[in-house]
Amino acid sequence: MITRRVTLSDVAKLACVSAITVSRVINQPEKVSGPVKEKVHSAIEKLGYIPNRSASALASARSGVIGVIIPSLSNNVFIEVLRGIYEIAGPAGYQVLMADSHYSHLEEESMVRTLLGQSPEAMIITGGGQTEYTNNMLRSAGIPVVQLMEILDEPIDMNVGISHRQAAYDVVSRLVASGYKKLGFVGARMDPRAQQRLKGYRKAMESAGVYRGDWVITTPKPSSIAMGAELFTSLMAKSAGECNAVFCVNDDLAMGALFECQRMQLAVPESMAICGFNDTEASALMNPPLTSVNVPRYDMGVKATEMVLRAIKGEALDNKVVDCGYQIKIRESTQRAIY
Amino acid sequence: MITRRVTLSDVAKLACVSAITVSRVINQPEKVSGPVKEKVHSAIEKLGYIPNRSASALASARSGVIGVIIPSLSNNVFIEVLRGIYEIAGPAGYQVLMADSHYSHLEEESMVRTLLGQSPEAMIITGGGQTEYTNNMLRSAGIPVVQLMEILDEPIDMNVGISHRQAAYDVVSRLVASGYKKLGFVGARMDPRAQQRLKGYRKAMESAGVYRGDWVITTPKPSSIAMGAELFTSLMAKSAGECNAVFCVNDDLAMGALFECQRMQLAVPESMAICGFNDTEASALMNPPLTSVNVPRYDMGVKATEMVLRAIKGEALDNKVVDCGYQIKIRESTQRAIY
DNA sequence: TTGTAAGCGTTATCAT
DNA sequence: ATGATAACGCTTACAA
Numbered sequence: 111m112i113t114r115r116v117t118l119s120d121v122a123k124l125a126c127v128s129a130i131t132v133s134r135v136i137n138q139p140e141k142v143s144g145p146v147k148e149k150v151h152s153a154i155e156k157l158g159y160i161p162n163r164s165a166s167a168l169a170s171a172r173s174g175v176i177g178v179i180i181p182s183l184s185n186n187v188f189i190e191v192l193r194g195i196y197e198i199a200g201p202a203g204y205q206v207l208m209a210d211s212h213y214s215h216l217e218e219e220s221m222v223r224t225l226l227g228q229s230p231e232a233m234i235i236t237g238g239g240q241t242e243y244t245n246n247m248l249r250s251a252g253i254p255v256v257q258l259m260e261i262l263d264e265p266i267d268m269n270v271g272i273s274h275r276q277a278a279y280d281v282v283s284r285l286v287a288s289g290y291k292k293l294g295f296v297g298a299r300m301d302p303r304a305q306q307r308l309k310g311y312r313k314a315m316e317s318a319g320v321y322r323g324d325w326v327i328t329t330p331k332p333s334s335i336a337m338g339a340e341l342f343t344s345l346m347a348k349s350a351g352e353c354n355a356v357f358c359v360n361d362d363l364a365m366g367a368l369f370e371c372q373r374m375q376l377a378v379p380e381s382m383a384i385c386g387f388n389d390t391e392a393s394a395l396m397n398p399p400l401t402s403v404n405v406p407r408y409d410m411g412v413k414a415t416e417m418v419l420r421a422i423k424g425e426a427l428d429n430k431v432v433d434c435g436y437q438i439k440i441r442e443s444t445q446r447a448i449y
Numbered sequence: 450m451i452t453r454r455v456t457l458s459d460v461a462k463l464a465c466v467s468a469i470t471v472s473r474v475i476n477q478p479e480k481v482s483g484p485v486k487e488k489v490h491s492a493i494e495k496l497g498y499i500p501n502r503s504a505s506a507l508a509s510a511r512s513g514v515i516g517v518i519i520p521s522l523s524n525n526v527f528i529e530v531l532r533g534i535y536e537i538a539g540p541a542g543y544q545v546l547m548a549d550s551h552y553s554h555l556e557e558e559s560m561v562r563t564l565l566g567q568s569p570e571a572m573i574i575t576g577g578g579q580t581e582y583t584n585n586m587l588r589s590a591g592i593p594v595v596q597l598m599e600i601l602d603e604p605i606d607m608n609v610g611i612s613h614r615q616a617a618y619d620v621v622s623r624l625v626a627s628g629y630k631k632l633g634f635v636g637a638r639m640d641p642r643a644q645q646r647l648k649g650y651r652k653a654m655e656s657a658g659v660y661r662g663d664w665v666i667t668t669p670k671p672s673s674i675a676m677g678a679e680l681f682t683s684l685m686a687k688s689a690g691e692c693n694a695v696f697c698v699n700d701d702l703a704m705g706a707l708f709e710c711q712r713m714q715l716a717v718p719e720s721m722a723i724c725g726f727n728d729t730e731a732s733a734l735m736n737p738p739l740t741s742v743n744v745p746r747y748d749m750g751v752k753a754t755e756m757v758l759r760a761i762k763g764e765a766l767d768n769k770v771v772d773c774g775y776q777i778k779i780r781e782s783t784q785r786a787i788y
Numbered sequence: 789t790t791g792t793a794a795g796c797g798t799t800a801t802c803a804t
Numbered sequence: 805a806t807g808a809t810a811a812c813g814c815t816t817a818c819a820a
Binding site: 454456457458468469472473476500501502503504505506507508509510 | 796797798799800
């Protein structure tokens with residue numbers, strides 16, 4: 111005895127109405143009279159009917175799906191963005207189909223293909239630099255697209271993010287201005303955002319006439335707390351202990367650097383100042399609290415999703431590009447009493 | 450000029466074959482001759498054809514989707530499980546449709562409904578305690594279901610996890626045996642896993658005859674590093690400073706407790722021993738490194754996904770319940786030189 | 789307010 | 805090896 115999945119017409123039969131009426135009860139209840147609505151609802155409950163979204167999507171050309179591509183599930187920054195996306199999309203009746211490109215534009219290309227197969231009504235992808243083929247696919251899909259995280263020169267469609275270059279320039283300038291002229295740079299993964307931050311660091315250091323190429327330590331390897339400790343050690347070695355401050359391209363690295371200082375008995379900030387980027391929860395709670403740049407990750411996800419939802423509805427957008435801004439958080443880790 | 454989405458028959462027309470042949474080239478290429486295959490492939494490329502999954506799902510009754518429900522996107526533990534799921538599902542040609550139940554079995558119910566609407570071929574959900582209605586929906590969906598994270602008494606179908614009670618019992622027993630008899634408990638969120646850990650703690654303490662109800666501090670509020678500091682402070686107050694060790698229900702709390710000790714100038718482990726749970730990256734790298742219980746989160750996700758994939762294929766499973774085990778990591782934070 | 793008929797783009801089934 | 809035809813379950817367009 112095989113139990114076929116319950117369909118619209120099963121419900122219709124039980125409620126003694128036509129299939130389209132059941133469909134209306136679900137999608138446009140205001141167009142159905144009270145008594146009929148009740149009959150249908152009780153039939154739906156009795157049978158435990160669950161509408162088939164594939165059939166619905168096929169017939170209506172609306173999938174109720176938003177496609178999202180992030181570079182990594184291991185990086186908390188993207189998780190918070192995701193949270194923002196889910197928090198808006200779900201209540202609005204949209205499903206999120208997420209894929210992880212592993213920081214590869216080639217994987218990203220095949221993921222865009224796959225996601226487009228689900229006929230998403232909008233796409234949210236991370237940053238720029240997509241392959242030409244990816245761009246073509248996205249353009250010809252004819253759906254709203256948001257590029258998220260960083261402000262780009264030539265967005266495909268919409269763009270939500272911050273200027274990582276400017277943010278890094280700002281915080282580094284402030285550090286230099288307050289006396290930290292022997293400020294090294296430590297970066298891992300070095301994705302486009304990290305590259306922008308490095309540019310900002312460099313410009314700030316050069317403006318002050320204190321840039322030193324050999325104080326820049328980077329690796330393409332994944333970022334982690336352990337990597338922060340490792341790179342910090344390299345910086346100490348390479349600068350022969352000359353650096354007395356370090357700008358880490360993110361808070362994980364900064365945390366690793368701080369832990370390493372503790373192990374080396376290097377007092378922070380007295381002997382070594384540390385600055386991170388992103389302002390994750392731990393940063394403000396460590397000892398000493400870490401200076402960082404607060405980036406509204408969750409809000410970016412929210413904003414991007416709100417924008418695509420509006421675009422799906424065909425509403426006009428005030429602006430296709432939204433700069434979410436950042437906040438510099440100066441904390442004890444860079445507040446040396448005497449220079 | 451409206452550009453309709455490219456369909457199978459567009460490709461078929463261009464390649465001068467029938468639609469079903471194009472379908473075969475995509476899904477069962479071994480059943481199509483070489484020359485025809487080439488013709489079709491070039492037509493696909495020329496048109497930039499992307500198959501419509503909704504239509505495919507409808508016609509074939511295979512959606513290529515796995516539904517996943519986790520309680521929270523804010524908790525890293527579940528993110529690592531997710532990583533394991535995505536890492537296996539993607540390459541196997543499955544899309545993951547994820548939903549966040551916010552630790553609510555009622556939200557979970559509506560999310561199961563929503564996900565089932567996508568005709569997933571399998572479902573992976575967190576833990577037990579689902580509503581009766583949820584259980585019914587899952588059962589009558591007739592698809593493989595894995596309950597993940599903890600070993601349950603009466604799983605719906607398959608079950609992958611660890612015994613949180615046993616793990617907590619083990620580590621607490623070891624701490625007590627090595628002299629920490631004034632061991633408090635600190636817990637936040639108190640979801641079913643946390644409850645189990647509390648039970649394990651209690652049993653271990655009672656077995657040793659050192660259990661004290663007033664040394665158990667919990668809150669239903671979300672867990673965080675800041676909350677760890679707060680609860681630790683409460684414990685100190687409530688135990689009038691008598692406790693000289695604390696078992697935190699997770700590593701975030703343990704981290705917060707350690708930071709608070711540093712602020713209070715309480716030497717760890719000399720004056721206060723700290724033990725966490727989960728063994729997240731930071732734990733091993735802090736100063737001092739934190740004792741914790743390593744839980745194979747990523748592997749759980751991998752294992753669960755491998756199991757549902759096998760079940761989808763109709764392959765026999767050796768076992769419907771898999772205990773992934775755990776590892777106790779004793780580190781400096783609980784290694785007092787002299788008791 | 790309710791219903792009929794046609795089709796959405798794909799695949800299963802049965803032929804050729 | 806390839807094709808014709810009828811589903812799959814729902815919604816749109818048009819009637820009644």
